[in-house]
Amino acid sequence: MLAYFCFMGRIKTTNSQVTRREIIIEKAAILFKEKGFKAASMREIADVVGVEAASLYNHIKSKNELLNIICFDVANRYTQKMEEVESSKLSSLAKIENLLRFHIDGMINHFEEVYVSDREWKHLDNPYLSNMQNQRRTYRKRFAAIIEEGVKKKEIKKIDVATAVLIMLHAIGGIESWHRSTQKITGAALEENMISFLIDGLKKI
Amino acid sequence: MLAYFCFMGRIKTTNSQVTRREIIIEKAAILFKEKGFKAASMREIADVVGVEAASLYNHIKSKNELLNIICFDVANRYTQKMEEVESSKLSSLAKIENLLRFHIDGMINHFEEVYVSDREWKHLDNPYLSNMQNQRRTYRKRFAAIIEEGVKKKEIKKIDVATAVLIMLHAIGGIESWHRSTQKITGAALEENMISFLIDGLKKI
Numbered sequence: 001m002l003a004y005f006c007f008m009g010r011i012k013t014t015n016s017q018v019t020r021r022e023i024i025i026e027k028a029a030i031l032f033k034e035k036g037f038k039a040a041s042m043r044e045i046a047d048v049v050g051v052e053a054a055s056l057y058n059h060i061k062s063k064n065e066l067l068n069i070i071c072f073d074v075a076n077r078y079t080q081k082m083e084e085v086e087s088s089k090l091s092s093l094a095k096i097e098n099l100l101r102f103h104i105d106g107m108i109n110h111f112e113e114v115y116v117s118d119r120e121w122k123h124l125d126n127p128y129l130s131n132m133q134n135q136r137r138t139y140r141k142r143f144a145a146i147i148e149e150g151v152k153k154k155e156i157k158k159i160d161v162a163t164a165v166l167i168m169l170h171a172i173g174g175i176e177s178w179h180r181s182t183q184k185i186t187g188a189a190l191e192e193n194m195i196s197f198l199i200d201g202l203k204k205i
Numbered sequence: 206m207l208a209y210f211c212f213m214g215r216i217k218t219t220n221s222q223v224t225r226r227e228i229i230i231e232k233a234a235i236l237f238k239e240k241g242f243k244a245a246s247m248r249e250i251a252d253v254v255g256v257e258a259a260s261l262y263n264h265i266k267s268k269n270e271l272l273n274i275i276c277f278d279v280a281n282r283y284t285q286k287m288e289e290v291e292s293s294k295l296s297s298l299a300k301i302e303n304l305l306r307f308h309i310d311g312m313i314n315h316f317e318e319v320y321v322s323d324r325e326w327k328h329l330d331n332p333y334l335s336n337m338q339n340q341r342r343t344y345r346k347r348f349a350a351i352i353e354e355g356v357k358k359k360e361i362k363k364i365d366v367a368t369a370v371l372i373m374l375h376a377i378g379g380i381e382s383w384h385r386s387t388q389k390i391t392g393a394a395l396e397e398n399m400i401s402f403l404i405d406g407l408k409k410i
Binding site: 157159160162163164166167168169170171173174175177178181183184185189190193194196197198200201202203 | 362364365367368369371372373374375376378379380382383386388389390394395398399401402403405406407408
């Protein structure tokens with residue numbers, strides 16, 4: 001678990017610097033999710049971290065750097081997962097299930113970072129903005145290619161692949177409302193229900 | 206088709222007044238969708254309608270009244286549809302298909318109004334706000350009850366009904382990105398693909 005830190009103006013070891021940055025990033029993600037990137041200020045981030053605003057700048061250059069870190073960290077994880085799945089020997093349907101479980105886990109267990117990277121990336125500055133746009137497009141294309149492959153192999157019913165990607169990613173985005181709901185099933189049960197629904201939606205009946 | 210009007214300061218017939226209001230509401234929905242309710246101004250609405258700002262107030266009391274009209278008009282249509290479907294003799298699965306097609310049609314053909322009512326209703330003032338909150342909750346409960354009934358009758362597989370509602374409504378909300386996409390399939394093809402995916406996701410396999 002990450003502990004709060006109190007910046008004393010001393011030079012710290014690299015390890016503890018990393019931990020401080022992590023705390024700042026984690027708290028920034030929560031704030032960006034609640035208020036939106038634009039409305040949140042460095043002062044508020046300092047407040048929730050529990051340090052003076054000036055101290056923040058020892059770790060992070062700007063609010064934009066925080067957004068870059070959050071967005072590209074999430075993007076890296078997705079790209080890595082995609083590579084792992086693509087190079088596996090799984091069936092197309094199992095590949096998709098694997099990706100969906102990864103997305104669902106992200107929305108349940110890394111909610112703020114995933115939410116911010118998905119909704120607030122438009123506030124990135126160039127060259128990060130165009131880069132992220134390309135990465136998102138490429139990711140969806142690779143996802144669509146796996147479905148397409150499954151359709152060709154007759155593992156998956158004939159469906160417009162762009163529509164299938166749209167349905168699956170937006171359905172999983174709906175986990176946002178699960179977080180807000182009062183009477184909610186467990187994350188594990190939510191995952192199983194979603195997988196059953198979405199995977200059966202792709203199967204040939 | 207609605208024609209633009211030019212307000213001349215004369216007293217118009219009730220019929221043409223209705224048409225004017227309709228144009229204003231239609232243009233307001235487009236603007237609220239693009240800029241968000243909070244950021245849009247009555248002056249901008251007047252600009253896109255093509256009248257003086259002062260003239261707007263002959264038809265509409267305030268920006269909030271416009272939001273009320275948009276949100277409650279959409280809510281009325283959904284409630285009416287729900288009543289029609291509930292009182293029909295269709296199977297549970299056919300009832301759900303009927304509702305989904307209605308939602309998909311709304312997102313394709315009445316995009317701005319549906320989008321605004323779905324995203325901007327939180328800016329309503331009370332008593333409208335609480336009223337809308339209740340209507341939305343009730344609608345989801347009635348939708349869930351149809352799924353529940355289908356599970357009991359073994360038409361639908363055992364699934365957490367709240368998750369099923371979440372998946373279906375968010376998937377359909379994704380039609381927003383279909384509007385923004387450049388290479389898109391027709392609305393009719395999108396509807397058929399969505400229905401096939403979502404209905405098969407509910408079926409017992």
